[in-house]
Amino acid sequence: MSIDTAKGILGDATVAELEADLRGTVVRAGDPGYDRARAVWNAAHDKHPALVVRCAGTADVVRAVEFARSQDLLVAVRGGAHSIAGFSTCDDGIVIDLSPMKGAVVDPAGRRVVAQPGLTWGELDRETQASGLAVTGGLVSTTGISGFTLGGGVGWLLRRHGLASDNLTAAEVVTADGRVVRADAHENSELFWALRGGGGNFGVVTSLEYRLHPVGPQVLAGLIVYPVEQARRVLEGWRELIAGMPDELTTLVDLTTAPPLPFLPPEVHGTRVVVLAGMYAGDPAAGEAAVGPLRRLGTPIADLMAPMPYTAMQSLLDPLWTAGAHNYFTSAFIEPSDAALDAVLRRHLTTPTPFSEVHLHQLGGAFARVPADATAFSQREPGVLCNVIARSPGATDFGAHVSWARETRAEIARHGHGAMYVNFTGDAAEDKVRASYPDAVRERLVRVKDDFDPTNMFRLNQNIRPSAAAS
Incomplete structure (x- = not known):
């Protein structure tokens, strides 16, 4: 047929x-x-x-x-x-x-792994943790390694070891004309620069080589849940703490609705809460001193911060992020000023579904020490990444939920410099690309695009249009 x-x-x-x-x-x-x-x-x-x-x-x-x-x-x-x-x-x-391509070769002595792009983070973590090693992975273990890395890659190891893309040491790429090329610091170095934050604009990545780090197998990690009535106190206290946190500790504040989970009292189910999540990427015993103040930001409903396997933390959120729901994510890099926190709290109280959330992800540490021009991911200010998530089990009223997310982002983004995280830009549009890359970075990306995809074959992404398409 x-x-x-x-x-x-x-x-x-x-x-x-x-x-x-x-x-x-x-x-x-x-x-x-x-x-x-x-x-x-x-x-x-x-x-x-x-x-x-x-x-x-x-x-x-x-x-x-x-x-x-x-x-x-x-x-x-x-x-x-x-x-x-x-x-x-x-x-x-x-x-x-690429999902059938799931090979991984770990070099424990060299602390490297060569991984195929069909792997999820859960699958790659399983291979690297066999040697007590890891690289910054996604917050949900079913996320694929390739797209996550090409867009930057924010995860629990960000402050200790940087983005996933910061740990990419080489890639094999099939270009628009069918060539197979290697990109690393010495060979096709401009392509290598562009792959680390420039998304899937330049070809099909068929192999990724990462630098690995000793992590786990046990880490101090988990969740602390506070009632929404204490939200302002928790956010202000968290803001003070992150200014002096050790690099080993990466935290995230999730303003959400309490799901009906057994570790939460039934009377809390369905109410708005503040979840403080984090992981200490070092000796769990040493991490207690760093994590302790997070327990005292208010009166917790539940405290699930404890030693656990690294792979358990990597998959802790999986049950809340299964396939089949309608999702729209958007984002903004902000400074957590009083006005910014006011905006975050105000918008949290208007979430349209119990599954919609506002995240504040701590930056800084190793992430901020990477020079802004070292990779295409150039937003290196040590502030906060705000992710706004509209999520619904079905299509009913989803358009209104998306509008809520866009309006929320617009209000919160006033407290930053307008930039977005390329993996969380929600939809494809020229303004999203301009909000993801400063002009000088985008112009450099265009030059790489001209070299490797001048006809824009690979345009289903946050598209960097080649010169010919832009004229």
Whole structure:
């Protein structure tokens, strides 16, 4: 059966020729498993690609890119399929699905790992923790490593070891013309600079090499839950504490609604609360002195800050972030002034669903010591990253929830310099790109784009348009 696409018709013979060249498989509309193959984590994006190419290795990726170019197909690249803005899928085009590519080779002596892009953070952590090592990963273990890293990568090791992208030491990339290139500090160094924060603009990353660090296996980590009535006191106390926290400790304040979890009293379920989450990336015994003041910011409803396996902390939030809900995230880098905290608290009281939240993620430490021009992730001020999350189990009124998130971001962002975190920009638009990269960084990214993707084949991302497309 032929396939209609936005650019024309793909005949059976054309698709069969592609499939014959692959170790992986091709899934098309009408095939068994098509709906499963096209599904992504964020149900707000219900797309119907013409083809999903499930790649078994780099050669399959090369062939898929060549096929997309020859047929003039829109290209979406999928790793963990967690793209908030829906970049992991498309209508009518081709999805280059990297999820079958899950190899990892850990070098304990050299403290390096070479990882394939289909891995999730939970899968990679399992491999590296076998040697007592880790790199900054996502707050939800089902997140894919590749997109997370290319956009920066904020996690519990940020203040101790920097972003995930700060620990990327090399990458293998399939470019728009089907070449396989290596990017590191010496070879294709401008591409290497761009990959660390510039997103998926420059090709399909088929291998990532990370620097690893001794972490765990036990860490001091967890949650402290305070009632909303103490929110102002908790936020002000947290602000004072983060100014002098050791780099080993990374914290996050989550203004949310208490879920019906067994460790919370039933009378608290469904009420607004303030959750202080954190992890001390060092000796748990030494961490008690750093964590102690967090316990005394108010009168906790629950205190779940305790020694636990690093992998347990990495997956602690997973039950709250399962696939299938509608999600919209947006963000702003801010300074936690009195006015900023007022805005955060005010907007928290207007959350449209029990699943919508405002996060304040502590920065500083190793993150802030990376020179602003060292990578494409140039927002290195030691302030706070505010993430605004609209989440709903279904589509009903989701548009209104998105409007709440955008309005919340606009109000809170007045207390910063306007920049956004590229992984949490919600949707694709030119203004989002301009809010993610300073002008000089964006101009440098354009030059890299001109070298490696001058026709903008890879445009399902926070797109850096090449010069030809911008003119």
